[in-house]
Amino acid sequence: MKKPLIELVDIDMYFTRSKSLLHKERRVHVLKKLNLKIYEGEILAVVGESGCGKTTVGRIITGLLKPTRGNLLYEGESAINILNMKSKAYKDAVQFIQQDSYAALNPVRTIFQSLYAPIKTKNQRMTHDEIYAEVYQNLVKVGLTPPEEILMKYPHQLSGGQRQRVLMARAISLKPKLIVADEPVSMIDVSLRLSILNLMMDLNKQMNISFVYITHDLATARYIANKGRIAVMYLGEIVELAPVEELLARPRHPYTQALLAAVPIPDPVLAKKDRVVPIKQAEHMDLTNRADGCSFYPRCPYGKEECTKGEIPYKSVEKTKYKCVREIKK
Numbered sequence: 001m002k003k004p005l006i007e008l009v010d011i012d013m014y015f016t017r018s019k020s021l022l023h024k025e026r027r028v029h030v031l032k033k034l035n036l037k038i039y040e041g042e043i044l045a046v047v048g049e050s051g052c053g054k055t056t057v058g059r060i061i062t063g064l065l066k067p068t069r070g071n072l073l074y075e076g077e078s079a080i081n082i083l084n085m086k087s088k089a090y091k092d093a094v095q096f097i098q099q100d101s102y103a104a105l106n107p108v109r110t111i112f113q114s115l116y117a118p119i120k121t122k123n124q125r126m127t128h129d130e131i132y133a134e135v136y137q138n139l140v141k142v143g144l145t146p147p148e149e150i151l152m153k154y155p156h157q158l159s160g161g162q163r164q165r166v167l168m169a170r171a172i173s174l175k176p177k178l179i180v181a182d183e184p185v186s187m188i189d190v191s192l193r194l195s196i197l198n199l200m201m202d203l204n205k206q207m208n209i210s211f212v213y214i215t216h217d218l219a220t221a222r223y224i225a226n227k228g229r230i231a232v233m234y235l236g237e238i239v240e241l242a243p244v245e246e247l248l249a250r251p252r253h254p255y256t257q258a259l260l261a262a263v264p265i266p267d268p269v270l271a272k273k274d275r276v277v278p279i280k281q282a283e284h285m286d287l288t289n290r291a292d293g294c295s296f297y298p299r300c301p302y303g304k305e306e307c308t309k310g311e312i313p314y315k316s317v318e319k320t321k322y323k324c325v326r327e328i329k330k
């Protein structure tokens, strides 16, 4: 495989929740010793339930948030110390597309104004006409045609799907190496979701932009990353990381198995397999004081005493890495 573009090394993230009448101030440990490599040109899907820390990971990768502990490496050698991540080059190279496309655009600016500003900031010497041509081309690239009709509109005059495309146009105008897309299709009409996923796959192929696609939905993850990898997150940890076809055929972690069991599988052979995983309805682990051992233990149907002790090491089997003590039958 190619060299990693970005590497997260032993990232821990704590948030302090403010005091209220009912609660004292609490420090929650939302990412735990998280390691992840993102390769040049790949599509990596990050999947997990709401609250498991996906957006936090996305914001750390894009430099919007400084982790409590750990390091972020960019192209291996030019390691960025996240303590002083003011690097403009990094901010251009790594773009973040957030879930709420309406909030991401200035409501009193036309689409042209919103797309003009970042190009002008980056390339002070470009003339108005050159920037216009660039904006026009980018709108064509993201499928917003004819661009003349889009340029003079305001965000509220576009559909959610069109606004997501505008965000893609803005992101690619900075010539990024990586786009982190945080639940980009969860707020748009189901009928349009596939076309936005296809657009990201096209941009990946044609411009060699890596994508980190963040979602709670395994179905869209396996679609967009069909030749890529999936990282499954549970309570701030990556519990399994594997190429998509491997993860679907041989899920190793009980949480991945439970996620898969909840998705209908079109493959008749796989569908026949007994895929029900009897997850316990226990409470989540307390994040203010994380217990030793496996985060999934309270809900795991296979939990044993050894699961509650120390740090659970990753196992590597073929191209899969997973964090579970259980020996898997072949």
Ligand SMILES: Nc1ncnc2c1ncn2[C@@H]1O[C@H](COP(=O)(O)OP(=O)(O)O)[C@@H](O)[C@H]1O
Binding pocket: 015, 016, 017, 030, 048, 049, 050, 051, 052, 053, 054, 055, 056, 057
């Ligand atoms: N700024 C913040 N202050 C306090 N807690 C936060 C903050 N941002 C996120 N959290 C908490 O961190 C955890 C992970 O959040 P998030 O990354 O948004 O998860 P996801 O995107 O997977 O739904 C949640 O428990 C959330 O409440």
Ligand SMILES: [Mg+2]
Binding pocket: 054, 055, 056, 182
């Ligand atoms: Mg989120």
